[in-house]
Amino acid sequence: MSLLTGKQINVLAIGGSAGSIPVLISLLKSISKPVPYTVIIVIHRLKNVHSELSLLLSGGLGYLQVIEPDDKMPVEPDRLYLAPQNYHLLIEADLTFSLDYSEPVLFSRPSIDVTFESVAQVFGQGAVAILLSGANEDGARGIRSIIEEGGTAIIQAPHTAAYQSMPLAAIRLNQEANVLQPEEMIEQLRRSTG
Amino acid sequence: MLQPPHPHIQLTNDELDAIIDLIWKQYGYDFSHYARASLMRRVTRCMLNAGFRTGYELKYHLTNDRNFFYWFLQTLTVNVTEMFRDPVVYRELREKVLPKLASYPVIKVWHAGCATGEEVFSMAILLHEAGLLNRARLYATDINPANLEQARKGMVPVHPMKEYAHNYQQAGGRRDFTGYFTFFNEGAEIKPELRKDIIFAQHNLVSDQVFNEFQLIICRNVMIYFDKVLQNRVTTLFYDSLSPLGYLMIGMKESLLFTNVSPHFEETSAGLRIYRRKK
Numbered sequence: 274m275s276l277l278t279g280k281q282i283n284v285l286a287i288g289g290s291a292g293s294i295p296v297l298i299s300l301l302k303s304i305s306k307p308v309p310y311t312v313i314i315v316i317h318r319l320k321n322v323h324s325e326l327s328l329l330l331s332g333g334l335g336y337l338q339v340i341e342p343d344d345k346m347p348v349e350p351d352r353l354y355l356a357p358q359n360y361h362l363l364i365e366a367d368l369t370f371s372l373d374y375s376e377p378v379l380f381s382r383p384s385i386d387v388t389f390e391s392v393a394q395v396f397g398q399g400a401v402a403i404l405l406s407g408a409n410e411d412g413a414r415g416i417r418s419i420i421e422e423g424g425t426a427i428i429q430a431p432h433t434a435a436y437q438s439m440p441l442a443a444i445r446l447n448q449e450a451n452v453l454q455p456e457e458m459i460e461q462l463r464r465s466t467g
Numbered sequence: 468m469l470q471p472p473h474p475h476i477q478l479t480n481d482e483l484d485a486i487i488d489l490i491w492k493q494y495g496y497d498f499s500h501y502a503r504a505s506l507m508r509r510v511t512r513c514m515l516n517a518g519f520r521t522g523y524e525l526k527y528h529l530t531n532d533r534n535f536f537y538w539f540l541q542t543l544t545v546n547v548t549e550m551f552r553d554p555v556v557y558r559e560l561r562e563k564v565l566p567k568l569a570s571y572p573v574i575k576v577w578h579a580g581c582a583t584g585e586e587v588f589s590m591a592i593l594l595h596e597a598g599l600l601n602r603a604r605l606y607a608t609d610i611n612p613a614n615l616e617q618a619r620k621g622m623v624p625v626h627p628m629k630e631y632a633h634n635y636q637q638a639g640g641r642r643d644f645t646g647y648f649t650f651f652n653e654g655a656e657i658k659p660e661l662r663k664d665i666i667f668a669q670h671n672l673v674s675d676q677v678f679n680e681f682q683l684i685i686c687r688n689v690m691i692y693f694d695k696v697l698q699n700r701v702t703t704l705f706y707d708s709l710s711p712l713g714y715l716m717i718g719m720k721e722s723l724l725f726t727n728v729s730p731h732f733e734e735t736s737a738g739l740r741i742y743r744r745k746k
């Protein structure tokens with residue numbers, strides 16, 4: 274199966290919560306530079322996630338600097354953006370980021386749903402979204418939007434996830450999403466850029 | 468708990484344009500230069516709360532029901548706020564900015580987009596502890612009358628108090644934080660002597676003008692809801708409202724870099740988004 278070969282990817286959005294960091298890191302490491310698309314990451318409630326990610330990424334491969342976008346910063350390819358703590362991260366039609374300090378959604382700010390919905394609106398078929406491990410139900414509706422707008426949706430196979438409820442909720446709402454194990458995701462990403 | 472926008476609510480960009488136009492013509496509020504993605508979320512959220520599914524229903528009620536419009540306005544703006552949010556910024560204010568402001572006989576401060584007042588109350592505490600409150604005039608403005616009404620009561624919710632006390636300490640506060648409040652069942656009231664120099668007033672950053680000259684302007688997490696055109700208008704308004712060498716503080720994830728006034732300001736505290744107007 275090759276989901277992504279021959280597909281024009283403009284953005285790869287990855288959402289994760291509890292237990293998602295190891296898989297996230299291995300996914301990011303499998304993307305070889307330069308990346309022709311933008312990578313946007315939304316992770317819940319990990320205070321030191323920025324430094325942790327930067328550290329893990331700079332060690333070994335030394336590529337992709339982690340950027341926490343300021344409001345109105347342009348969205349550029351070959352960049353890795355991380356949603357800042359305590360804001361929702363949205364994308365405007367003119368390809369700039371916009372931040373939103375409104376109420377948490379499903380107890381989460383940043384919310385994966387909010388970013389995925391926004392990515393779906395702006396990038397449509399050019400969007401690939403991956404939802405990883407987590408102990409809540411964020412991301413399910415975002416995956417719904419990605420599919421409705423013609424993008425590619427991938428959910429981590431629940432039995433491979435440290436916390437299953439997030440992938441399970443997303444699968445329940447999105448029967449047509451692709452459910453993959455981490456190694457399969459890595460394989461897909463390799464093929465897309467290789 | 469808030470649900471994300473309901474998937475069955477359908478509002479197209481054209482419908483949103485029509486609603487913005489209607490609100491402008493009928494009520495005189497201009498939302499055309501609000502950041503589109505979050506405005507769309509807010510409008511669909513209002514529709515969800517009102518039980519509407521179509522743009523047509525929303526237009527119908529906005530056209531025919533003035534009270535509905537005022538409810539809509541209140542729910543449309545993002546009113547979330549905290550005391551001593553981003554403690555590092557308040558610490559910097561305490562240690563670097565207030566000592567500079569101390570040389571003015573009267574210190575005028577403007578909180579633009581003050582929401583329910585938590586930010587200006589935090590500032591009043593800082594000024595009080597620096598011995599400057601009696602020389603300060605605090606102007607706190609917002610577009611949303613319901614926020615101002617709440618702010619004038621000087622009441623904040625009790626449940627986040629512990630977090631606020633923690634923020635206060637992180638910001639270099641050494642006194643008994645809860646001593647600044649009187650506790651009631653319905654909330655914690657900031658001591659009146661801390662509030663007596665605060666003037667709450669309605670001011671719309673989209674359309675209203677300069678109304679005074681300030682040594683410090685604080686506008687945090689407000690311009691993120693505006694597009695670049697409106698951000699340029701508002702930052703120019705701030706420039707014109709500041710005395711030479713006056714300070715402008717914006718949110719930690721905002722930047723003057725993407726606005727036209729950028730060459731006229733310098734960031735005095737790297738990364739904290741505290742800027743100073745050049746002469």
Ligand SMILES: C[S@@+](CC[C@H](N)C(=O)[O-])C[C@H]1O[C@@H](n2cnc3c(N)ncnc32)[C@H](O)[C@@H]1O
Nearest residue numbers: 544548549580582609610611671672673687688
């Ligand atoms: C997220 S709150 C920020 C509160 C506070 N400054 C803080 O950072 O905690 C945004 C506030 O901006 C106000 N606002 C939105 N549009 C405005 C406008 N055109 N003029 C003045 N205030 C506005 C809203 O009513 C709301 O109270």
